Each structure stands twice: as C-alpha cells, then as structure tokens.
Amino acid sequence: MRRSLETALAAALFAVVGIGGVVYGARSWMPPLASRHGAGIDAMLLYLLVTVGGLFLTGYLALAYLIWRGGRRDRIGTRLASHKTEVVLSVVLGLGMAVIAEGGVLGIGMPVWTEYFDAAPPADATVIEVTAQQFMWNVRYPGADGRFGRTAPQLVDETTNPLGLDRSDPAATDDIVTINEIAVPFGRAVRIRLHAKDVIHSFFLPHFRVKQDAVPGMTPEMVFFPTSTGSFELACAELCGLAHYRMRGFFNVVSETQFRAWLSTQAATR
Amino acid sequence: MTNGFVRRYIFSTDHKIIGIQYILTGLIMAIVGAWLAVLIRLQLGWPEHQWVFLSRLLPKGMPSGVMTPEFYLAVVTMHGTIMVFFFISYVLVSGFGNYLVPLQVGARDMAFPFLNMLSYWIALLSAVVMVLSFFVEGGAAAAGWTAYPPLSAVASAVPGSQMGQTLWILSMALFIASFTMSGLNIVATVFSTRAPGLSMMRLPLTVWSFFIASILGLLAFPPLTAGAVMLLFDRHFGTSFFLPSGLVVAGKLLPNTGGSPLLWQHLFWFLGHPEVYVLILPALGIAFDILPAFTRKPVFGYRISVWCLVAVGCLSMIVWGHHMFVSGMSPFTGEYFSLVTLTITVPMTIFGVNMLASLWGAKLELRTPMLFALSVIAMFGSGGFGGLFLGNATADMQLHDTYFVVGHFHMMIGGVTLLATFAAIYFWFPKMFGRTMNETLGRLHFWFTFGPFFVIFFMQHFLGLQGAPRRYYAFTAFDYLRDTRGQNLAISIAALLLVSGQLLFLVNFVWSLFGGLAAKANPWQATTLEWTTASPPPHGNFETQPVVERWAYEYGVQTTDGDFAVQTVPARNVPVTA
Incomplete structure (x- = not known):
C-alpha cells in the first residue's frame, strides 16, 4: 500500500514539533542571575531542560516514525507482544523515569532547597x-x-x-x-x-x-x-x-x- | 405529552439522552469559555488597543474598547472555572461517562436512572447560575478559579468578591452535588450491572478510566464542599475560618480573628489535584481505546495500563501540596510532596509508552478520531514533561505562579482533554446519532487544532521561564518583561487561529446531526459492546442481554466479520488471545 500524503504530513508534523520544540527551547530564557542560591536553582532547571529536552525529542521522533512506518503496511506486523516484553518495557522505562525525575530532586534539588531554607542567617545580614x-x-x-x-x-x-x-x-x-x-x-x-x-x-x-x-x-x-x-x-x-x-x-x-x-x-x- | 417528546428527550432517564444532554450543554459552555479566552488573548496580545465593536457589545467590561482590569480578572476566573468544571467535566466525564459506561458494560441503563436525570438537571442549574454571575453588581468572581481567600472572602478586596463570588460558591456547591451523584452512579453501574462474562479485567480501558475518575471525585469533592461552605460563612456570617486577625483591607480593620488562609489552599488542592486526574484519566482511557480501531491490532500492555491508572488514582490523593511549595507551608512538607509527586511520572510514563507501543506493527488508518487520538499521545507527553519541572520544589520556586504553570496545565487538562473530547465525538458520533460526521472537515479541523494549541501553550512555558507571572492584566509595567511583547502577540494570533478552526467542528457537528450519512451499527469495525447494537441504540440498549466471551481488544484475527472479533463472539468460533 502506498503511504498517503496525509500520513506523511502527520509524521512530518510530529517530527517538526519535536525538533522545533527543542530548537526553540535551547536558548537562555531566564533573567540574568543575581543571587548565590539561584545558581542551584538554575542548575536544577538546566538539568530538567536537558533531560526533558532529550525525552521530548525522542518521544516525538518515535511517534513520527511509528506513523510513517504504520502508514505503509498492508497487514499488521507484530500482533500481541508477549507478557514478558510488556513487563520488561514497563520496568525499564518506569525505572528510567524514576531515576531522571527523583534523581534530579535528590541529587540537585533537595540540597539546594535544604540549604536555602535551613541555613542559619549570618549575623551581619x-x-x-x-x-x-x-x-x-x-x-x-x-x-x-x-x-x-x-x-x-x-x-x-x-x-x-x-x-x-x-x-x-x-x-x-x-x-x-x-x-x-x-x-x-x-x-x-x-x-x-x-x-x-x-x-x-x-x-x-x-x-x-x-x-x-x-x-x-x-x-x-x-x-x-x-x-x-x-x-x-x-x-x-x-x-x-x-x-x-x-x-x-x-x-x-x-x-x-x-x-x-x-x-x-x-x-x-x- | 408525558410519554412524548418531553419525556423522551428533555426529562429523560435514559443514560444515552442524558449523556447527549451533558455533551450539548458542555459544548455550549465551551463556546462561552472560548469566547472568554479570545477576550483574554486580545488584551494580552494587544494591550491598550481600542476594540470599538467590543465596546458596543460589552459596554461595562470594555467601556472604550479597552478591557478594564476588573473585567479582565472576572474573565480569567470564569474562563478557568467554565472550562474545567462546565466543559471538560460535563462533556468528557459526565457526558461520555454516561453515554459509554452502560453500553460498554452491556447494561440496559445506569444503576440509578432517576438519580442520573437529577444529576443532569442540577448540573444545568449550576452552569446557569455560574453564567448569570456575570450580570450581578461587581461582576463575576475575580479571585481566580482557585478562589484563594482573603481575596475571595472580603467583598472590598476586588469587585468580583461581591455578589459574583457568592454565586460562584453556590454554583460550585450545585456542581459538586451533581457530580457526586453522577460519580456514584458510574461506580455503582460498573460494580453491579456488568454483562455476564464481563470481568473487571475484560473491561475496556475507557470504562476503567471513568470508574477510577468517579471514585477519585467521590473521595476528593467533599473536602471542597466543606471549604465552600466555610468560605460562604466567612463571607456572609462573620466566621473566620480563612481570615486571620489584624486584616486591614482597603484601609478598614476587619473584626475577624484566628483563621488561616492556608487552610483553604489545603482544602482546595485536596480536591484540585485529584480533580485534574478526574479530567485527564477519561481522556487517556478514551484515546487508548480508540487507537486499536485504527491500528487494527490489540493495544500494548492492557493489564499494566489498568494498574497504572489505579496507581495514578491512589497517588493523586497524596500530592496536593505541590501546588503550595512557596505558599508558606513548611519546607519539609515541600520535600515530601516533591518526592511523592514525581513518583506519578512512573505509572504515567508507562501508560504513555504503552499508547506509543500500541502503534508498533500497526496497519495505520488515519481517520479523524485517530488523528486526534495520536495527538493526545503527543500532548500528553509534552504536558507531562512540564510536570517534572513543577513537581520539583526547587525548580518550582522560580516557576510557581508563572506562565509555565499556565502552559503546563493547559496542555494537560486543556489539551489532552480537548483532543480526547474531539476524538471521542468523531468516534462515537455515529453511535449517538446514527449519522457519520464529515471526514474531510474533520481532518481539516485536526490540522487547525493541534498545531496552534501546541504553539500557544508551548510558548507559554518559556514565558514562565522568563518570569512572567500569571493573571497579569498586562506585561507593560515591568522592564524585565518587555521582551515578552512579541511572544504574547504570537500566542494571541495562534489562539485566534485555534478558535477560528473550531468553527469547522461546529459546522460539521450541526450539519452532520441533520444531514450526515446514515451510520452502520459498527462503522469502525471495533470490538466493544456498544458496537454490537444498532446506531443509535434503542431504549434499553440491547435487544438481548449480551454475554461477554473475551477481552476488549481482539483485533488482527480472522473472523467472518473481518479482522476483529467483538467481545460477544464465542471462544469456540474465534480463539481468545488475552
């Protein structure tokens, strides 16, 4: 079956959104920094922008590819994934996401947060x-x-x-x-x-x-x-x-x- | 007349009619909400521009063609309230919930048909009260859809906190009463009226999502009801639940003592956070179920997806504090809420990837419902990623109450739900009305919807990173926001494009209602029970009680009907594969 123009367009739409989004986002958006603890907050945001930017691009390109590929098939490929495949994919991605999200909080966020709120105010403040x-x-x-x-x-x-x-x-x-x-x-x-x-x-x-x-x-x-x-x-x-x-x-x-x-x-x- | 038109279409106890009533009411409210969004964008895109024709239409709110700040705040508040509670809740949760749940569980009607009718009429009353609040002294409520006191509690704090806020509270109370009844009904229907053979693990994910959303609603709404009553008492009967001692508003010392404004925030978000899942879970369930009809293969990871929804439902009850990281709540609590909030990414990621993986090996047919369902996956991913920022307390210190938040929640409870609503309407319209919507117009509508929607709210995330606070009447007073001028203009243009694109949908909807091609019983060759009966289904839904033999996703098999087996096909005819 020939891929219809619309399938190609839909795949292109999502690819463009993914690439365009990352290009648009990859600028320095924040107002110039003027405080000490703010460097920690900026590091937290940078970590998120980079990891999320990567996930965002990957996700959109995957979606675009699957549409591009699926639009050309006359019959389905894999019908049912095995239970094992489902579980493995879930565990791997779930853990991966947990590491990215919670890792950011525990590794970068929490120390910054604790220092900001817990630090005793200096006597000369x-x-x-x-x-x-x-x-x-x-x-x-x-x-x-x-x-x-x-x-x-x-x-x-x-x-x-x-x-x-x-x-x-x-x-x-x-x-x-x-x-x-x-x-x-x-x-x-x-x-x-x-x-x-x-x-x-x-x-x-x-x-x-x-x-x-x-x-x-x-x-x-x-x-x-x-x-x-x-x-x-x-x-x-x-x-x-x-x-x-x-x-x-x-x-x-x-x-x-x-x-x-x-x-x-x-x-x-x- | 009692058995005629009125009984059948107006005061009906048939879940299908009630579902359609909800959907039509919700769509009308969506037009109101969209119109308010246009006003917001005109103001933010072109601050100080004089819209002469609007001054004639809205002599009070836009006297010289420029919106007044009090009208702007009322418009923002009402846009949020209407879209969340009166559009998405009505169309997606109550409307499709009512229409689909009994059909998909093989029941003749909801468990309590009369209660169901009562829910709808109270819901309608609630919507009417909310819209009428625009016309009272001081205008509609203006304290934001979150209605934080003291702003919402003290009449002299903002004009909308006069009669408008009282009507807002009363309307919300009616809404909650109605939504609770309707949720109870859905839970009871799923528990007690499933067709023989339809075990819980054979339910379509759509039903699961309505089921979990309804349970969440039942658990989360009562605290807000309590909060609303307390706010009403603070406003009119001199209590001090949310008002501390020593308040001086507009130069006048108030007599209140001992209340806490934070208490409201806890009560509000204890509802508010589960509420966003009440809205988004059905959207996800619907998109998940529409995919296989157009990939012609079973979904990926059905059972795991069910448990993901359950997990998200449970977690959503214990994360409300992530709306309050900088509210003055203890920073230790902030750490807890941060960690728990981000655990939600695990089931949500798995769910999202299962949707994506459902496309693996597909024989894709890009019909209108499928285009919208695919865009649900995309929007869900994009919006979800924003959650990683906002759930993180440290990042939220900068992003809280900025346009990052606005962009994020619009993608999630605005975009995912809106796109899923369209997917659902295009998909089930033939079942509801026995007619098919126009495919060309539908596809065109998709192209005018996803792109502009994405651009608007994606850009808003970056406005937030630049530090643009939300609920600002204009960004003209601050030097550091001067560069946002062009971005706001672009967003406004995209918003006007988005709204104009919806005319395609309206035309298609109305025209197809009367002139659409007659629909077959199962036009999409789908497998769930509603497709085994006529389009539209008769009163009582099924000629004979359906008996379920298999799960809801038997696609890609050889049968006499084609490449699928509806849930009632006996196992001896076609083997059950999951």
Missing part, C-alpha cells in the same frame, strides 16, 4: 521587613537599634501610618519606612521578614530566583545572598486584585557606603 498590601510593598528597616518597633493593626492609617507603627514604643522611633524601594549593601546576606496586610501577595525577585507568598497571619522569612549590584524589579506573583499586574517594587543592591547614605536620606525624609 541586612534585616528588612516587607509588608505587602494592595498594591504596594511597605519596607521597614529597624534603624540604629537593630530592633523593629511594635506595630498594631488598630493604628493603621493608610495615608500617615500604613504599617500601624506604635510611635510610643522607643524601638519604633528610629525605624525607617519606605515604599516600593528596598536597598541592600553588596557583600552581605539579606534577611527578609514577609507580612501581608490584606490579601495574599507573593514576593517575587525574578533575577534572584526568590519567590515567597506573603500570607496574612504568617511571617515567613527569606535569607539570600546577592551576587551582583544593580537595580532589580520586584513583582507580585500571587493574584491580589485589580493592580496586581503593576505592583512593582525595586530591589537595589548597592555598595556599603551608598547603602548607608541612602538609609540616612530615608531617615531624614521621614
């Missing part, structure tokens, strides 16, 4: 409190005393005191509050305590491979280490309402001196 609200990031530094002043939701006034800072608390007097702008000194770790005032937001620094939901009633902490200076964007990654798409902040990694100068300007303008 810059401590910052970020409180997300519709649709901005309230940023607070503890000031010279290194202690955050007390806050209370009853004291919140959206125009004068968005964090509900208790001015009668001595620890609160030197707290520095900014909006949508975080500065950190280069060469030190960053330790962020995350709050949310109203709904769930998500603190997403694409260049730092940092993402953490800000959930009302919870105070998750993040510790990470910037590896390059510059101004980076902070995005909200959890649907939080109408202006979710432009809930934008800046995360500036600057030199120690610039950082001190910036902090004192912020303290003065308060």
